[in-house]
Amino acid sequence: xxxxxxxxxxxxxxxxxxxxxxxxxxxxxxxxxxxxxxxxxxxxxxxxxxxxxxxxxxxxxxxxxxxxxxxxxxxxxxxxxxxxxxxxxxxxxxxxxxxxxxxxxxxxxxxxxxxxxxxxxxxxxxxxxxxxxxxxxxxxxxxxxxxxxxxxxxxxxxxxxxxxxxxxxxxxxxxxxxxxxxxxxxxxxxxxxxxxxxxxxxxxxxxxxxxxxxxxxxxxxxxxxxxxxxxxxxxxxxxxxxxxxxxxxxxxxxxxxxxxxxxxxxxxxxxxxxxxxxxxxxxxxxxxxxxxxxxxxxxxxxxxxxxxxxxxxxxxxxxxxxxxxxxxxxxxxx
Amino acid sequence: xxxxxxxxxxxxxxxxxxxxxxxxxxxxxxxxxxxxxxxxxxxxxxxxxxxxxxxxxxxxxxxxxxxxxxxxxxxxxxxxxxxxxxxxxxxxxxxxxxxxxxxxxxxxxxxxxxxxxxxxxxxxxxxxxxxxxxxxxxxxxxxxxxxxxxxxxxxxxxxxxxxxxxxxxxxxxxxxxxxxxxxxxxxxxxxxxxxxxxxxxxxxxxxxxxxxxxxxxxxxxxxxxxxxxxxxxxxxxxxxxxxxxxxxxxxxxxxxxxxxxxxxxxxxxxxxxxxxxxxxxxxxxxxxxxxxxxxxxxxxxxxxxxxxxxxxxxxxxxxxxxxxxxxxxxxxxx
Numbered sequence: 100x101x102x103x104x105x106x107x108x109x110x111x112x113x114x115x116x117x118x119x120x121x122x123x124x125x126x127x128x129x130x131x132x133x134x135x136x137x138x139x140x141x142x143x144x145x146x147x148x149x150x151x152x153x154x155x156x157x158x159x160x161x162x163x164x165x166x167x168x169x170x171x172x173x174x175x176x177x178x179x180x181x182x183x184x185x186x187x188x189x190x191x192x193x194x195x196x197x198x199x200x201x202x203x204x205x206x207x208x209x210x211x212x213x214x215x216x217x218x219x220x221x222x223x224x225x226x227x228x229x230x231x232x233x234x235x236x237x238x239x240x241x242x243x244x245x246x247x248x249x250x251x252x253x254x255x256x257x258x259x260x261x262x263x264x265x266x267x268x269x270x271x272x273x274x275x276x277x278x279x280x281x282x283x284x285x286x287x288x289x290x291x292x293x294x295x296x297x298x299x300x301x302x303x304x305x306x307x308x309x310x311x312x313x314x315x316x317x318x319x320x321x322x323x324x325x326x327x328x329x330x331x332x333x334x335x336x337x338x339x340x341x342x343x344x345x346x347x348x349x350x351x352x353x354x355x356x357x358x359x360x361x362x363x364x365x366x367x368x369x370x371x372x373x374x375x376x377x378x379x380x381x382x383x384x385x386x387x388x389x390x391x392x393x394x395x396x397x398x399x400x401x402x403x404x405x406x407x408x409x410x411x412x413x414x415x416x417x418x419x420x421x422x423x424x425x426x427x428x429x430x431x432x433x
Numbered sequence: 434x435x436x437x438x439x440x441x442x443x444x445x446x447x448x449x450x451x452x453x454x455x456x457x458x459x460x461x462x463x464x465x466x467x468x469x470x471x472x473x474x475x476x477x478x479x480x481x482x483x484x485x486x487x488x489x490x491x492x493x494x495x496x497x498x499x500x501x502x503x504x505x506x507x508x509x510x511x512x513x514x515x516x517x518x519x520x521x522x523x524x525x526x527x528x529x530x531x532x533x534x535x536x537x538x539x540x541x542x543x544x545x546x547x548x549x550x551x552x553x554x555x556x557x558x559x560x561x562x563x564x565x566x567x568x569x570x571x572x573x574x575x576x577x578x579x580x581x582x583x584x585x586x587x588x589x590x591x592x593x594x595x596x597x598x599x600x601x602x603x604x605x606x607x608x609x610x611x612x613x614x615x616x617x618x619x620x621x622x623x624x625x626x627x628x629x630x631x632x633x634x635x636x637x638x639x640x641x642x643x644x645x646x647x648x649x650x651x652x653x654x655x656x657x658x659x660x661x662x663x664x665x666x667x668x669x670x671x672x673x674x675x676x677x678x679x680x681x682x683x684x685x686x687x688x689x690x691x692x693x694x695x696x697x698x699x700x701x702x703x704x705x706x707x708x709x710x711x712x713x714x715x716x717x718x719x720x721x722x723x724x725x726x727x728x729x730x731x732x733x734x735x736x737x738x739x740x741x742x743x744x745x746x747x748x749x750x751x752x753x754x755x756x757x758x759x760x761x762x763x764x765x766x767x
Binding site for chain 2: 156157158321326340341342343346352353354355356357358359360361362363364365366367368369370371372373376
C-alpha cells in the first residue's frame with residue numbers, strides 16, 4: 100500500500116508556491132516493536148505552519164528541507180505493535196502531511212469519536228481551541244463587562260476566543276473579512292458586533308462597535324489592524340499576540356506597530372503566547388470546552404476541504420482569508 | 434520685581450525651535466488669600482516635555498498655546514498667605530518654566546535641603562527616580578541573576594534603573610551614546626557593561642554583553658535599539674516601555690518595533706508605564722532610595738546648566754544626547 104507525503108522542498112519567499120513542495124509516494128512501512136501505523140483522516144491547516152517553513156529560530160524547530168511537512172492530524176490506528184494503542188483507536192498527533200504515519204506513539208493521544216466528530220479534535224478541542232482558551236483567559240484576563248476585540252474572528256482560534264469571552268460576560272467584537280463572516284459571527288455565534296476589515300469605513304465601524312474602548316485585544320493578524328486597535332485601547336488594556344497572519348508571507352520586513360507608544364500612554368501590555376506552554380492543562384481545558392459545547396454555549400465551525408493532493412492550495416486559503424472556521428484537509432482513503 | 438516666563442507659542446513639527454517659544458516678562462504677583470509665591474531655583478528638563486507640546490491625547494493634557502510651559506521645579510517660598518507654607522520653605526511642584534510662580538499650593542510638597550541638594554529632588558528623589566523605581570521593580574520584575582538592559586542609560590532614569598537592578602543582584606548592561614558615558618556607567622555606577630549605540634559594531638557588542646540573553650529591557654529610546662533588543666530577549670522577558678526619545682521629534686510616523694513577534698516566540702511582554710500612577714507610594718520609594726543614597730549604593734548624577742533664558746537650547750540637549758545624568762536648568766536670581 101502506498102503512502103503519499105508532502106515534503107518541504109524549499110523555503111518560500113513570500114507566499115508558499117507549488118515549488119516549495121514535493122509530493123512523493125512510498126510503501127507504507129510495517130510497525131516495528133513498540134511502533135504503530137496511523138491512517139491519517141484529517142490534517143489541520145494552521146497559520147503557524149507558515150512560520151515552521153522558515154529557517155529561523157522560533158519556539159519550535161523549523162521543518163527541514165526534504166522532511167515531511169509538520170501538521171496536526173487525527174486518524175485511526177491501522178496496525179500496532181505498541182501496547183498503548185490498538186487497531187481502530189482514534190488518535191491525535193503531529194503526524195505531518197501524509198496519508199499514513201509510522202510512529203512510536205510519542206506525543207500521540209487518543210480521542211473519542213463518540214464524543215465529537217474527528218475534525219473537532221483539530222479545532223475547538225485541539226490546538227486552536229487550547230490557544231483561544233489559555234491565550235484569552237490567562238493572558239487576556241477578561242473581566243465581565245469589558246470589551247474584547249478579536250481579529251481573524253471567523254478563524255479557528257477567533258471563533259473560540261469570541262465565544263469564550265461571551266461566556267465570561269464581555270462585550271465581544273470580531274474583526275473578519277467580508278459580510279458573510281461578519282453575519283455569521285453576529286447571528287450564529289452571538290458576537291455583539293462584527294466589523295469587516297475590508298470595508299472602506301472599517302476604522303469608523305470599529306470605533307462605533309467599541310463605544311467604551313477596548314480592554315482586551317486578541318490579535319491573530321498584526322499589521323494595520325493591530326495599529327488601528329492600538330489607537331482605541333483603554334488604560335491597562337491587554338493585547339494578546341497570538342499571530343500575525345498579515346505578515347507571514349512578507350518579503351519585506353514585518354510591519355511593527357507604529358502606535359505601540361499607546362502602550363505607554365495607557366499603561367497597557369502586549370504579550371505573546373505559545374499554546375504548547377499549557378500542555379499540562381490541556382485536559383482540564385478540553386473538559387470545560389466540551390461542557391460548553393454540550394450546553395450549546397460554544398459552537399464549532401469547521402471548514403473541511405477534501406483531497407490530499409490539494410494540500411498546497413488549501414493551505415494557502417489561510418492567507419487569502421478564504422477559510423471560514425477551522426480549516427481541515429480530509430483524506431479520502433479507498 | 435519681574436517674572437520671566439517661557440510660553441508655548443506654537444506646536445513644534447519635529448525638534449522644538451526658537452519659534453515655538455515666547456519669552457515674556459510680568460510683574461511678580463502678590464499672593465491672595467491661600468496662595469503663595471515660589472522663587473524657582475531649578476527647572477527639570479525631561480523627555481516627556483516634548484510630548485506635552487503636542488496637541489494629542491495622552492496620559493496628561495497638552496500644554497495650551499500661550500500657556501507657561503509645564504515643568505517640574507524646586508524653589509523657595511518667597512511670600513505666603515497659605516497656612517501650609519512659610520517663607521523660606523523649599524518646595525517641589527510642577528510650577529513651569531518661569532522664574533517665580535503664584536500657586537494655591539495644590540500638587541506642591543516640601544523637600545528638605547539638609548537631606549539632599551535641591552536639584553536631587555528633580556532627579557533621583559524626583560520623577561525620574563520614581564519612574565526608574567516603579568517601572569523597574571513593579572513592571573520589569575527583575576530577579577537576581579537575570580540580565581537587565583537599559584537604554585538611555587546615562588540619563589536621569591537610566592542611571593537609576595541600572596543601579597537599582599545592581600542592588601537587586603542582576604547583571605546590568607547600559608546602552609548609551611559615546612565612550613565617556615559608557616566609561617562612567619561601568620566605572621562609577623558599577624554597571625557590568627555599557628555599550629555605545631553609536632559604535633559600528635553596536636549589535637555585536639550588545640550580544641557579547643548579554644551572553645545569557647536579556648530578561649528585562651527598560652526602554653527609554655525606542656526605534657532601532659528596541660528592535661535590536663527584541664532579537665535577543667529570553668523566554669518570558671519583560672520590556673518596560675518608559676519612553677522613546679528617538680521618536681519624539683519625528684516628522685514621519687513613529688517606527689514601530691518590526692521584531693515585535695519576538696514577543697510571541699518568547700512569550701514575552703511589553704508594557705507601558707506612567708509614573709503618576711504610583712503617586713501614593715512615592716514616599717515609601719523615596720525613603721528607600723534615600724537609604725541607598727546614604728549607603729553609597731546609589732549615586733546621583735545631575736547635569737546642571739545655568740541661565741533661564743537658555744531654556745530652549747538646554748531642553749534640546751535631551752534630544753541630541755548631550756546631557757549626562759539628570760538635566761536641570763538653574764535659575765540665578767540676583
